[in-house]
Amino acid sequence: MRQIKFRGLRTDGKGWVYGYLILRECESPVPETTESYKEYLICTYDFNGLEEFQVLPESVGQYIETINNQDVFDGDIFCITDSKYSYYVKIEDGLQAICYHIMKKDWDDKSHLRWGSLYRIKLRWDNQFYITGNIHQNPELCQKP
Secondary structure, eight states: OOOOOEEEETSSSSSSSEEEEEEEEEEEEETTOOEEEEEEEEEEEEEEEEEEEEEEGGGGGEEEETHHHEEEEETEEEETOOOSSSEEEEETTEEEEEEEEEEEESSTOOGGGEEEHHHHHHHHHGGGGGEEEETOOGGGGOOOO
């Protein structure tokens, strides 16, 4: 059975938090407004009990699987040893982890976009896979070289 967990960057700037995702609908704090808003929270449970941390919505990523002893989350950037390519992982249609090229020696060649499934990479390059960052904390890795 696949483990369900999420990660998100804390709004207080204290790094990543890992656990269960909670979306809480909140009423507007301004009485003149009836618009509600959503809070994104990651809930953790340990020896200290249950804790909730507010996270940046755009940074929330779901756990996909473990490859080469590394937990892979939606939004991770990775390389394969001895490869000129870098990729990022994105969950599409809520089910499949798709990998996209993000850097290539010939950047103007448009074949660098969609590459294939993470499952395909795991089968072929499991022991050569390593995470170099993520699209939230390392946006420079997604820029044109």
